[in-house]
Amino acid sequence: MSIRDTFFQECEDLLAALVDGLAELESSGQDSEIVNAVFRAVHSIKGGAGAFGLDDVVSFAHAFETVLDRVREGDLAVDGKLLRVFHKSSDQLTDLVEAARDETAIETTARDSVLKDLETYLGDQVEEEEFSFDALTLDVPPALEIPAEDSASRGVYEILFRPHAALFSNGHEPSLVFECLSQMGDLTVELQDISIPDFELLDDSGLQLAWRLELTTFDSETVLHDAFEFVEGLCDLEIRPLTRPTDPLPTIASEVPTPQPTPSSDKPQTKSEKEPKAPKATLRVDLDRVDRLINTVGELIINQAMIAQRIEELDLPGTSQVLNELEDYKLLARDIQEGVMAIRAQPVKPLFQRMSRIVREAGEATGKPAKLLTTGEGTEVDKTVIERLADPLTHMIRNAVDHGLEKTDTRIAAGKPEEGTIRLTAAHRSGNVILEVSDDGGGLNREKILQTALDKGLVAPDVELTEPEIDNLLFLPGFSTAKEVSNLSGRGVGMDVVRNAVAALGGRISITSDPGQGTTFTIVLPLTLAVMDGFVISVADQTMVVPISSIIETIHPIRRNIHTIGQNGRLLALRNRYVPIVDVAENLGLKSLNRLDDQIFLLVSSVSHGTCALAVDAIHDQRQVVVKSLKTSCGSITGISAATILGNGKIALILDTEEIARTGASASELAHEKLTQMEPALVDAN
């Protein structure tokens, strides 16, 4: 990892601390400790950015920091308006850092508008402070500059130098100063020992030494003074030109404009500092290494399963010690697996933090003031899940503000607070991660949703739909309730994309809505992507795995509940409704071994195509399997999402139920059409 990478990683932490600090400032008021932390974050970003020459970041951070400094000094009080400016500035700083990292162009108009906001808080400091970062006032004598050829331009200086005792206690060493001078030209050093008393009178704590130096150099007097910069004030110093340089060269140091001191900056920190929180020890590890480890642990789990199976085949007596130890092995392997998975787990906090910005921006764009409340920020989710959730969540949050919240006057009329609330929660529940996005808006307008779906031909005109069914129309591809695509939540992305993204992570999304009270989207996700629970099934003599998360129930149907429609269409009558049957074997291009009525049906909830029943030959087992991607070796295969290795060492393919339902649905489309024409008298619940 390069230093640059380290810096940007550090920036992420600092920006998170900044967002945190601002949120705390908002909730608990102006606490000097919090203001300091916020200031420090911006200040550190500025410092680091300067080292990498990221001028855009530096200049913005400087303005931000200056305003924060005024708050720190008590010159400015934090009110709602200033907080909004701080939030915007923090967003802007994030953008600038990102732009610097990705080396993309920055949006100057947005930045300038925030800068302008900040400037209104700068007070009269702006004029005083000529801020420039190229003007480096580093206290290094530019002695190494090659002197001009003209030797006539050399000057001779006499230097009288008498150090004070404090010079030594600060760790200075006069000989080093002399060495520095000697690099500038010809130097003679003469010790002035006249003031040294006799040995008996010598005071060992005092200092009696003084030197007289003579330097012949091309450098100007200013440069000479620079050599003494660190010791100035700790010694008596006199520099007198004996002969001036005839043609003084322009020197670098004298040209360097010294930035005006900020009069009030960095006073000693207040003593009331709270007991500092001990920082949690962390370790940055290359992700590749973690993934290699996870992979190896996957192998270990498979190996454990294989050993278990072999031992089972030995048919040992139940009392055998081996069986006990095998049990221990299983437990240990599971512990290791959980531990390793925990490495990839990250709190959702950074993701949530980004969302508060989305709410702010969406609120501003739509003129609906809104705030974000988050709970369960510490909930840990797999890193990949967090990354892939960012876009869908952003979209949902925008939707919640744009479509979920009512207009301000409507809210007031309904007796609600003017400012809308978007709630984002995360929690672990029975091996799943639950994410909820809710708003306190007017709830879904079911009439409008249904009308839109009808207009777009997404539902049949005479169909009767329940309320949840209407709600779920939102997830259909090509559905968008906004009459015109607003520039905010529109962007050509519908909820179907969100639903697909969640499904790709092995999760499910659902929606509930109370008229007048608001709408809640619930996303249920597996804890990890590397291991999943699955049914081991067989289809046309092949052993396969179906993810349990997609299965609602399993059914062994009776003959008369299976109806054939047209050439290929088959339906399963199930509790007052018809569900299209998809023959998995046929779907995958395999030869079906059993007659349909001997088969077992797995009822699958398809993400975008409603419910369908997958016909398989048998269910053998339910177990955890390690997911192995096939993408690199086989590319993407329709109907297959990945593979796993079973206890017997054989490879089993993992079905992509979503895909199978989709392709199967087209085959049974005809059935769908007929479905509506059939009399419901056929129905016989099993």
Add this chain to the structure above:
Amino acid sequence: MSKDILIVDDSPSVRRMVTMTLSQAQFEVHEAENGAEGLRMSRTKRFDMVITDQNMPVMTGLEFIRAFRGEPQNRGIPIVFLSTESAISLKEEARSAGALGWMQKPFEPTQLLAVVRKVLG
């Protein structure tokens, strides 16, 4: 024998830059991410030079310098103070706290080396 330099800075990237620059010049660099850690380290090892940042959690640079100087084993060890502020008052405060010199952030590796050489010879 190589000289031991302690860098006290909460920013990993600054620490890394200092470490890389100085270790290439054959200095032995030790890193502390805050003043308290720096103090602890100074109790078990004598450094030839200390470089400290000002804006840090736990202790500010100035507080660190005062505490560092307050411990007898640290007498005479040169301390260079890093700060993005160019305020003269701060330099003066740093000096009266016991810093030998200062350097303004950001700085180039060559500038850092020049300062270290100026201090250590």
